[in-house]
Ligand SMILES: Cc1ncc(C[n+]2csc(CCOP(=O)(O)OP(=O)(O)O)c2C)c(N)n1
């Protein structure tokens with residue numbers, strides 16, 4: 001039998017556990033997202049000479065975070081709920097050669113880690129953030145998250161969500177990330193391209209991927225994927241006729257210095273100053 | 278010439294000496310958030326870390342700054358932050374994770390009185406939080422410096438211990454020494470003990486044989502970027518790092534191993550200093566800057582009041598050096614415990630020594646350092 005080409009990035013069974021049985025529910029979008037990331041990394045390694053050992057995956061806690069757990073054949077940290085970006089910040093400061101792939105969720109980034117998210121984008125730290133947005137808290141049983149749509153019923157909104165939902169891409173853009181994009185699991189090619197761009201581009205790249213949770217929404221995965229196609233519209237095609245649709249595409253792509261290159265200037269002037277003193 | 282502080286005599290604030298000590302220990306990442314009375318450590322780091330070519334970042338809060346230490350350490354760096362009590366509360370989440378995942382770094386707590394925003398003067402009210410503040414079992418190492426010299430020396434010692442035992446180390450200091458300016462001596466570099474964590478590659482362990490907590494009491498630690506496909510988790514884990522087959526027996530083994538790693542090596546980790554114990558009839562036990570006025574009071578009591586009081590200074594607060602204390606105090610009259618709180622270390626001291634003395638007397642002070650007179654008057658009142 002032919003092996004999936006991305007399996008080389010997973011450990012079949014390592015000292016830390018076996019790959020199978022799979023921990024994700026059938027039809028979960030998280031596996032697709034991991035596949036997109038692997039495809040992006042694969043192309044950077046084979047076409048651009050990127051070095052595999054420099055990739056580090058960091059996640060917090062949640063279903064999406066299980067992507068960085070025991071069977072990943074990369075350096076990784078399965079860390080603290082919401083602290084993902086602050087932890088990645090420290091790793092980047094320790095070793096700016098690392099390509100930090102932060103896998104996060106709508107709750108991890110939008111709620112408990114919201115402040116870290118804002119300030120990571122503001123600093124434009126050289127990180128690639130991939131946010132698996134399933135519009136709820138998958139791991140803890142389908143409670144509402146900050147991206148749960150108004151009117152949606154969840155286990156913590158049994159009477160329907162009456163709060164407004166959050167647009168994480170608009171937030172990242174306003175806060176200053178140099179690259180921001182949104183796709184869905186029904187947009188594999190576009191997602192992969194954005195992740196490649198995010199890794200290559202200095203500064204913060206935030207890529208939100210809407211992902212299906214068939215378990216908690218109690219719907220078939222294929223139906224949910226079809227809906228992603230129907231409910232979304234390319235950002236540049238948004239107009240009065242597309243009201244209520246979810247914009248997808250590239251929200252931001254600007255050139256600006258990332259944190260580390262600005263910091264290097266500080267080091268330079270601090271060192272020259274002491275010598276003169 | 279490098280940009281590290283040069284050997285010889287210097288005159289700095291305790292906070293500044295601490296930041297200099299960190300650089301001397303090879304620390305390359307400072308992540309912090311301002312708070313009185315700890316900000317001076319951060320401000321000195323802001324000035325000095327770029328000069329040395331190390332990295333400094335002001336984070337958005339203390340959860341973030343301690344989280345950054347975690348990430349920095351996993352990527353192979355020595356990392357430090359300084360905060361004061363309200364910020365220390367926010368760091369407990371990361372301390373807990375770091376105990377479980379065995380991630381070394383140093384947190385300086387320039388304690389201030391609480392609870393709440395409390396006040397901004399001197400305090401030793403977090404000494405229990407240092408041991409019991411995080412959720413779950415396990416413990417970090419806590420040290421209590423008492424001079425500017427020690428703010429320098431013990432920051433280096435903190436890194437030495439963190440790297441040796443793969444654990445967070447907490448430098449539990451007070452506004453007293455943090456804001457004090459004193460002469461201190463930077464020793465020649467060759468004389469410093471500067472342990473660096475063992476890496477699997479140093480021991481010839483290949484990536485496919487590497488066990489995150491195998492290979493000895495303290496497992497070697499691969500850094501992210503080293504090619505070990507090292508997955509760090511904060512969950513209860515088996516000897517081989519496997520987190521998937523949970524059982525209570527596995528939890529017992531994991532936690533008892535973490536506990537033994539620190540508490541089972543208390544004799545190697547913890548330091549006490551003793552004064553006038555040979556002929557003493559009573560003992561005073563103290564730590565941190567209280568040592569400064571306590572030693573003065575004890576000497577005064579011996580010289581002018583004829584009270585034969587000895588002194589034990591706990592340089593290390595946690596792990597608690599129970600056996601060492603029992604070895605140096607076999608039998609005595611009254612034990613005095615002056616602390617800048619209502620009697621916190623009094624509890625483990627009582628548990629350790631209640632059968633070795635007639636009674637134990639707490640000498641509390643809040644919000645400021647005990648004067649020698651306060652301690653002396655307690656000694657005189659109780660012993661005459
Ligand atoms: C400090 C803390 N609070 C709460 C939790 C419980 N918790 C685990 S995952 C999660 C929500 C995750 O939601 P999201 O980030 O959207 O991830 P998903 O599971 O949907 O992929 C929560 C609340 C925790 N682990 N730690």
Ligand SMILES: [Mg+2]
Pocket residue numbers: 062105106107132133134135136137138145
């Ligand atoms: Mg979610």
